[in-house]
Amino acid sequence: MMRFLLSLFLGKFIYILSNWFHLGTGSTWPGHVSLMINLSFIPFILSKNPNLSIIVIAGTNGKTTTAKLIQTLLEKGGKNVFRNKEGANLLNGIVSALLRYSTIQGRINYDYAILEVDENTLPLFVDEWKPNTLVLLNLFRDQLDRYGETDTIAQKWKSACGLLNPSSTIIANADDPQMAWVSDHSKAKKLFFGLSSFPKQVAHHAADSLYCPYCSSKLSFSSFSFSHLGKWHCRSCGKKRPEPTVSHSPIYPLEGAYNAYNTHAAILTSQSCGLLVDAKKALLLFHPAFGRQEVIVVKEKKVQLFLSKNPTSFNESLSTAMQAPLPTLCMVLNDQIPDGRDVSWIWDVDMESLDHARTIVISGNRAYDLALRLKYEITPKAFAQKVFVELDLSNALLKALSLLPDQETLFVLPTYSAMLEVRKIVTGRKIL
Amino acid sequence: MLTIGWLYPQLMNTYGDRGNIMILQRRCEWRGIGVEIKNLDLGFKIDDLRVCDLLFMGGAQDRQQKIVSEDLFKKADVLTRMIKDGTPGLYICGAYQFLGKYYKEANGTIIKGLGILDLYTENPGTNKPRLIGNVIIEIQDLRFKMYEEKNHKSSIVNRKSSALVGFENHGGRTYLGKGLKPLGKVLHGFGNNGKDKTEGVMYKNSFGTYLHGPILPKNPNFADLLIKCALEKKYKKSIELSLLDDSLEYRAHQAVLKKQNYHAWRF
Known part of the structure; x- marks a missing residue:
C-alpha cells in the first residue's frame, strides 16, 4: 500500500512539475518513475476504479485515429473519456495517462479510458490487466528492426487474447486473416468489423499474410481492400473471413479505405459499449489527429x-x-x-x-x-x-x-x- | 539478353528484396541489354530454373521459410549444379542460410539446408539479441573494382568506395567452413555471427550475405558485377559494361558511411 501511494504521489508530482516547467516529458516520464517504484502500478490503480472501463486499441496502422474516433462517439453519448497521448503507447505512457487523470487519492473519475498500445506492449498490458474491450485493427510489416516479424507478434497477441475472460469483448478486423486467428480461441466475446465493398482484385507487393495462419496453405481472396486485407478463405482448412457486424458507416470523416476500417471499428466499439450514438452527427465535425x-x-x-x-x-x-x-x-x-x-x-x-x-x-x-x-x-x-x-x-x-x-x-x-x-x-x- | 530467376518472390520477400530485382532489371535496360524476370514461385517448373542466367533469392519469416524449404529440396540437384557450374547468384539472409548445411532454430530444432556450401547457422536462443543495425563491410575481391581505372577520367561517377553498405536483422549466427571465403570484412555492424568479423560468403559467382537495405541500390558496383558475370558466362567472352551515372547511388552509399563515421573508403 505504501509503495502504491508513493508511486502515485511521485508520479503525480513529476507530472505536475513537467507540466509547470513545460518540460515536454509529461507523456512518459511520470509513468516511468511510478513503474520503477511499483511494477504493478496498473492493476493497483485500476482495481481501485472498478467503474472505469478500459478500451485497448492495438494494430500497426490506425491506432491514434481510431482512438480519437471512439472518443468522439463516446463523448457524444455523454460519457467522460480520456486517452493516452499519441506515441506514448508503451507501459510508461499508459501509466502517465492514468496518473494524469487520477486524483491524488488515485481515483479516476471517468467512464472510459481509451488506450492505444504498441504492438509489443499489448501482451504486457494484458498480463497486468484484462481490458473490457480490446480492438484489434491489423498487423502489417512495420519496423522489422524494432518489432520483429509479424508472425511473432501475432503469436504473442494470440496468447494475450487467450488470457481474456468471457466478460471482455474483442473487436477485430474480419478482413485481416491474422486478426481472426489471433482472437479465435479466446473466451472473450468476439465482434467483427470489415468492409462491404472491395476495390481491388490483386494484392500489393507489401502484402504480408497471404498464407493461412491456421494451416500455412496459400489463402484465396475473392477481393482485396489493400495489402492483405480482403475477403479471404482457405481452400485447405476451410477457415474463412468471419461475417462482420459493422461494414458500413453513414459518414466517413477521413478519406481512404484504411480510414473506413477505423471508422467501422469505432462504431462497433461504441455499439458494444451499449451506446446508441448518431454516428453521422457525431463524426461530422471530427478533426483528424496530428498528421x-x-x-x-x-x-x-x-x-x-x-x-x-x-x-x-x-x-x-x-x-x-x-x-x-x-x-x-x-x-x-x-x-x-x-x-x-x-x-x-x-x-x-x-x-x-x-x-x-x-x-x-x-x-x-x-x-x-x-x-x-x-x-x-x-x-x-x-x-x-x-x-x-x-x-x-x-x-x-x-x-x-x-x-x-x-x-x-x-x-x-x-x-x-x-x-x-x-x-x-x-x-x-x-x-x- | 539475360534471364533473371527470382526464387520465391511471393514467400521470400521481406526486407524490400524486390528492390534488388528492380536494380538488376533497370541497369540492364538502361544499357540496352534485354532482360526477362522469371518468377520462380512455389511449385515452379525445373526447366524455368535451368534457363536462368542469374539467380536471386531473398529472406523471409520462419513460417514462409519452412514452406519454401519443402519445395526447394525437390529442385536442389539442379540448383546445386548451377551454383557449382558458376551461375551467378545473390542470396540474402534466409536464402543465404539455405545454402548451408543446417539452420538450428532458437528452440534447438535443426532445419536441414541444401548443403551446397560448407557453412551452418545457429540461433543461440531468444534470450540472445538479434543482430540488427547498419552494416559496412570492406571488400577485397578485385572483381568489385571493375570501374576504378575509368573513373579517374570520368567526372560523372564516383565508384571509389571499397565498402558495401546495408542493414542487417538476423537471429541466426552463421559460421563458414575453412575453405570458404567471406564476402567481406566487417567494419561496422555484426556480419555473419558478430564474432569473427566475417560477413557473407563468396563461392564462384554466388554471393550470400545478411545485407539487405536492399543491398544493390546503394552498391551499384555489386549489381554490375552480377550482370557482368552473367553475361560473360552466357556468351563465354569478356564483357565491358558501359558506364551509368551513379552519382545518386553513391550519395546514398556515402550517407550510410557518414552516419557511422566512415569517410571515403577507397581501394
Missing part, C-alpha cells in the same frame, strides 16, 4: 499531412494523394528510432503512380534512399524533370510550396519523426 490527413494552411496554401510510416500506410497515402490530377508531393524519410532505423521498406511501396505527379520534393535524413527508390521506378525523363532532393526540411517545404499551383494542395508524406518536424515548421514561425 493524419491533417490540413494546415501555410502562406495561403493548403498543406495536408499523410503520416506514411510503413509500406501499407505509404501505399494508402499515395492512393489518396494521387486522386488529384497532377499532385505536388513532398516526401520525407527519416531513420530515427520512432521511424525504424531500417529504411528498406520503401522498396515494398508501390510507387508506379508517381509517374503522374507534377512535382516530388524529397527530404529527410535518408532522402537519397528515397530518391534512389524513385529513380528506379519512374521514367528517367520524369525523374529528371519532377524530382528534387532537398536535405534541409524547411527548404524542401519552401521549394514544394513555390512549385505548387494556387488553389492546389501540397501533399506531405512524412515518416513519424519527420511528421513532427514538418508540423513544427509549418505551424511555427520558421517558414512564415
